[in-house]
Amino acid sequence: MSTLSVEDRNRLIAAAAEAKEFAYTPYSHFRVGAAFLSADGKIIKGANIENASYGGTICAERTAIVKAVSEGTKTFIGLAVTSDVPSAISPCGICRQVIREFCALDMPILLVPSDYPQSQTDSTDGGILDTTLGELLPHSFGPEHLELPRRP
Amino acid sequence: MSTLSVEDRNRLIAAAAEAKEFAYTPYSHFRVGAAFLSADGKIIKGANIENASYGGTICAERTAIVKAVSEGTKTFIGLAVTSDVPSAISPCGICRQVIREFCALDMPILLVPSDYPQSQTDSTDGGILDTTLGELLPHSFGPEHLELPRRP
Amino acid sequence: MSTLSVEDRNRLIAAAAEAKEFAYTPYSHFRVGAAFLSADGKIIKGANIENASYGGTICAERTAIVKAVSEGTKTFIGLAVTSDVPSAISPCGICRQVIREFCALDMPILLVPSDYPQSQTDSTDGGILDTTLGELLPHSFGPEHLELPRRP
Amino acid sequence: MSTLSVEDRNRLIAAAAEAKEFAYTPYSHFRVGAAFLSADGKIIKGANIENASYGGTICAERTAIVKAVSEGTKTFIGLAVTSDVPSAISPCGICRQVIREFCALDMPILLVPSDYPQSQTDSTDGGILDTTLGELLPHSFGPEHLELPRRP
Ligand SMILES: [Zn+2]
Ligand SMILES: [Zn+2]
Ligand SMILES: [Zn+2]
Ligand SMILES: [Zn+2]
Numbered sequence: 223m224s225t226l227s228v229e230d231r232n233r234l235i236a237a238a239a240e241a242k243e244f245a246y247t248p249y250s251h252f253r254v255g256a257a258f259l260s261a262d263g264k265i266i267k268g269a270n271i272e273n274a275s276y277g278g279t280i281c282a283e284r285t286a287i288v289k290a291v292s293e294g295t296k297t298f299i300g301l302a303v304t305s306d307v308p309s310a311i312s313p314c315g316i317c318r319q320v321i322r323e324f325c326a327l328d329m330p331i332l333l334v335p336s337d338y339p340q341s342q343t344d345s346t347d348g349g350i351l352d353t354t355l356g357e358l359l360p361h362s363f364g365p366e367h368l369e370l371p372r373r374p
Numbered sequence: 375m376s377t378l379s380v381e382d383r384n385r386l387i388a389a390a391a392e393a394k395e396f397a398y399t400p401y402s403h404f405r406v407g408a409a410f411l412s413a414d415g416k417i418i419k420g421a422n423i424e425n426a427s428y429g430g431t432i433c434a435e436r437t438a439i440v441k442a443v444s445e446g447t448k449t450f451i452g453l454a455v456t457s458d459v460p461s462a463i464s465p466c467g468i469c470r471q472v473i474r475e476f477c478a479l480d481m482p483i484l485l486v487p488s489d490y491p492q493s494q495t496d497s498t499d500g501g502i503l504d505t506t507l508g509e510l511l512p513h514s515f516g517p518e519h520l521e522l523p524r525r526p
Numbered sequence: 527m528s529t530l531s532v533e534d535r536n537r538l539i540a541a542a543a544e545a546k547e548f549a550y551t552p553y554s555h556f557r558v559g560a561a562f563l564s565a566d567g568k569i570i571k572g573a574n575i576e577n578a579s580y581g582g583t584i585c586a587e588r589t590a591i592v593k594a595v596s597e598g599t600k601t602f603i604g605l606a607v608t609s610d611v612p613s614a615i616s617p618c619g620i621c622r623q624v625i626r627e628f629c630a631l632d633m634p635i636l637l638v639p640s641d642y643p644q645s646q647t648d649s650t651d652g653g654i655l656d657t658t659l660g661e662l663l664p665h666s667f668g669p670e671h672l673e674l675p676r677r678p
Numbered sequence: 679m680s681t682l683s684v685e686d687r688n689r690l691i692a693a694a695a696e697a698k699e700f701a702y703t704p705y706s707h708f709r710v711g712a713a714f715l716s717a718d719g720k721i722i723k724g725a726n727i728e729n730a731s732y733g734g735t736i737c738a739e740r741t742a743i744v745k746a747v748s749e750g751t752k753t754f755i756g757l758a759v760t761s762d763v764p765s766a767i768s769p770c771g772i773c774r775q776v777i778r779e780f781c782a783l784d785m786p787i788l789l790v791p792s793d794y795p796q797s798q799t800d801s802t803d804g805g806i807l808d809t810t811l812g813e814l815l816p817h818s819f820g821p822e823h824l825e826l827p828r829r830p
Contacts, residue, residue: 241444244443244444244445244446245444246443246448249520249553249554250553250580250824251828252824252828253830267444268440268444269443269444271439271440271443271472272580273471273472273475273580274471274474274475274515274516274519274520274618275471275515275583275585275618275619275620276553276554276577276580276581276583277581277582277583277584277585277618278468278471278581278619278620279579279581279583280432280436280581281579282444284432284440285440285441285444286444287423288420288423288432288436288440288441289437289440289441289444291396291421291423292393292397292419292420292421292423292434292437292438292441293396293419294396296398306828306829306830307823307826307827307828307829308827308829309826310817311819311823312817312818312819313819314578314579314581314582314771314775314819315579315582315770315771315772315773315774315775315776315778315815315818315819316430316579316581316771316772316775317771318771318774319426319427319770319771319772320423320425320430320432320771322426322771323398323423323424323425323426323430333817336830337829351817353817357816358815358816358817359815360813360814360816361768361807361809361813361814362768362771363426363427363767363768363769363771364426365400365426367426367763367767368401368706370763370765371763371764372707372708372763372792373762373763373764373793374709401705401706401732402672402732403676404672404676405678424732425732427735427771427772428705428706428728428732428733428735429732429733429734429735429770430733430770430771430772431731431732431733431735432733433731433733458676458677459671459674459677460675460677461674462665463667463671464665464666464667465667466619466623466667466730466731466734467618467620467621467622467623467626467666467667467731467734468619468620468731468733468734469619470619470622471618471619471620474619488676488677489677505665509665510664511619511663513614513637513655513657513661513662514616514619515616515617515618515619519611519615520554520556522611522613523611523612524555524610524611524640525610525611525612525640525641526557526610526640545748548747548750549748550747550779552821553824571748572744572748573747573748575743575744575748575776576779577776577779578778578779578820578821578824579775579819582772582775582776582779584740584776586748589748590748591727592724592736592740592741592744592745593741593744593745595700595702595725595727596697596700596701596725596727596738596745597700597723598700600702623729623731623734624727624729624734624736626730627702627728627730627734667730667731668730669704669730671730672705672730
């Protein structure tokens with residue numbers, strides 16, 4: 223796993239919590255915030271934006287990554303995700319797939335309980351679940367598979 | 375239809391064209407740029423970001439609107455969309471639905487050919503298709519329908 | 527507009543109501559049923575299937591059409607949609623776009639109130655909103671646009 | 679991991695290959711077939727159905743599962759997926775998330791090369807990658823998380 227400096231971890235965790243404030247969740251009332259750290263040190267934040275069709279909903283992680291890419295940032299070295307739940311909440315499969323398009327499998331992903339750092343006293347690592355894209359999306363399907371020769 | 379000032383029209387058209395430069399389209403090679411104008415005068419740009427799964431693709435219009443909402447901007451007064459095609463290209467139904475969540479039905483939408491303003495000499499309005507959300511998504515399904523009393 | 531025989535209308539309306547019974551809607555509690563009529567006289571039914579991610583939700587209309595296409599049926603001559611709401615409820619934009627891939631713009635679409643035919647006494651046409659794909663998705667984006675020559 | 683009988687494995691593998699024939703893939707030309715086995719012994723097949731919007735694309739696995747659920751089948755004991763590529767191709771994250779809604783984490787998933795069983799001579803298990811939903815979507819987000827108490 224790549225590693226983040228303590229300072230970068232803390233920046234990401236704080237940014238994910240800030241991002242959550244802009245969630246639009248009239249249907250689930252389940253707010254999520256996400257923040258990516260780009261290779262050149264920028265923080266890009268996103269929140270979940272729901273839709274009356276449900277299927278048109280875009281999660282926090284995807285909001286953040288399309289925001290970044292559409293502004294020219296395509297290389298990321300870390301992601302933090304938080305919600306209103308005092309335990310680690312994981313990206314949905316849709317977001318894992320979209321993250322997969324741009325990020326290395328060993329990119330650190332921090333799943334942060336809503337009560338961090340208060341939760342810190344209850345566990346060895348403040349209740350944060352430290353994982354990676356590769357751990358969350360094993361045997362992933364990616365761009366390279368579309369290039370494989372076909373033999374029907 | 376609400377109307378945009380000539381200056382706002384021109385700002386939106388230019389912003390959509392700039393936005394297109396950041397499209398990520400390895401699969402369709404069909405770049406799209408979109409720009410919203412917020413009620414408080416901000417321009418928010420988006421480009422289409424494709425995905426190897428195809429279904430994970432997020433269009434320019436949705437990229438722009440989730441970017442805006444996730445930064446606290448929820449009121450919009452205009453949208454311009456452009457592509458690499460020298461004729462007006464329309465938002466897909468998915469984007470119309472997501473735009474519907476936040477925008478008034480009479481919000482002006484400008485569909486701009488890639489060769490605007492050169493196309494201007496060929497038609498009365500420079501080849502731009504001037505429309506509205508209500509024209510693009512009649513009898514729309516929206517948040518208010520989820521509130522209706524049920525009688526199975 | 528193409529027209530459906532009275533018998534076909536009634537078959538479609540009944541099928542959409544039956545389809546609704548299999549909706550999976552733990553999040554919205556908003557059940558929808560849809561039924562397509564194929565060119566060779568088959569009825570294909572679908573219900574909305576929601577997902578905890580919200581974005582993974584697939585509506586009744588899309589469930590029905592992917593079911594049909596995945597079984598070799600690609601030509602449709604009518605669609606009926608109903609819900610638990612005693613008024614006409616319209617397909618979301620996502621479904622309009624997916625229907626667009628396979629159906630003619632003049633294909634009849636019947637939006638049926640949940641209390642039909644009781645609603646019949648209250649209005650001239652039983653409260654059904656008779657529309658078409660072309661009316662629901664004007665200036666649509668479709669497969670032919672991906673073929674257009676590009677001039678960036 | 680739950681296990682499938684040899685007979686059920688073979689039925690699933692054959693069904694996934696048959697399902698592939700109905701794929702609608704004008705954009706990617708990447709056909710996929712999927713087949714679920716229900717608890718009561720039924721086989722439900724699906725193929726990928728693409729869309730000009732790209733985002734409206736529905737994969738083979740999702741086509742199969744919404745077909746099943748919309749016909750009253752909600753309990754599954756196995757899944758096979760195959761494509762035109764002579765190696766194991768894995769479900770995208772979107773499909774993993776939708777499967778998660780209905781299937782146990784230990785449900786067997788068979789990823790079948792297109793040249794199976796010819797591939798059999800090259801490896802100990804015919805080149806099939808035997809996995810499970812839990813392996814493909816670790817730390818998954820599911821319906822139970824939406825029920826968790828919030829502490830913003
Ligand atoms: Zn997600
Ligand atoms: Zn779109
Ligand atoms: Zn829909
Ligand atoms: Zn998939």
